[in-house]
Amino acid sequence: MTRAITTDPDSAGSASTIELGVLADPSQLSVTRAVAAALAAQEDFDLDSIADIRLAIDESCSRLIVRATPGARLVCAFTPGPDVLDVAVTTTTEPGADLDASGFGWHVLNALTDTVSTSQTEHEGVVSTTIEFSKRKHGLDE
Numbered sequence: 505m506t507r508a509i510t511t512d513p514d515s516a517g518s519a520s521t522i523e524l525g526v527l528a529d530p531s532q533l534s535v536t537r538a539v540a541a542a543l544a545a546q547e548d549f550d551l552d553s554i555a556d557i558r559l560a561i562d563e564s565c566s567r568l569i570v571r572a573t574p575g576a577r578l579v580c581a582f583t584p585g586p587d588v589l590d591v592a593v594t595t596t597t598e599p600g601a602d603l604d605a606s607g608f609g610w611h612v613l614n615a616l617t618d619t620v621s622t623s624q625t626e627h628e629g630v631v632s633t634t635i636e637f638s639k640r641k642h643g644l645d646e
Contacts, residue, residue, distance in 0.1 A: 560639065566609070567635065603622045
């Protein structure tokens with residue numbers, strides 16, 4: 505079980521992306537939840553929003569873990585902005601792996617986040633599947 509956390513400034517130097525890489529295994533869900541909650545707290549999200557982010561990262565990671573190829577790594581990329589936390593969770597999946605966007609888990613993700621989407625890319629027979637979501641600080645749209 506290898507964990508790596510890195511911080512890379514973007515080209516403008518105004519934001520950073522924090523990446524966490526773990527084995528795509530359910531035993532790693534507590535690590536991803538803890539990191540997500542710590543980053544949200546550091547960015548001054550309120551307690552309800554922190555709980556939403558913890559649940560959203562758990563659901564995103566769980567959906568990808570069950571579709572991951574054996575031995576795959578799960579990479580969670582967190583990009584905090586002034587009023588938002590953007591999250592992308594990626595792993596290697598089998599070709600044709602479907603992230604059913606009509607199931608209960610997808611409805612949970614929609615309820616917990618402000619935006620959510622999925623994407624797949626294929627390069628030389630290797631498929632990377634990503635779930636991305638954003639959570640704005642509570643009360644900013646109200």
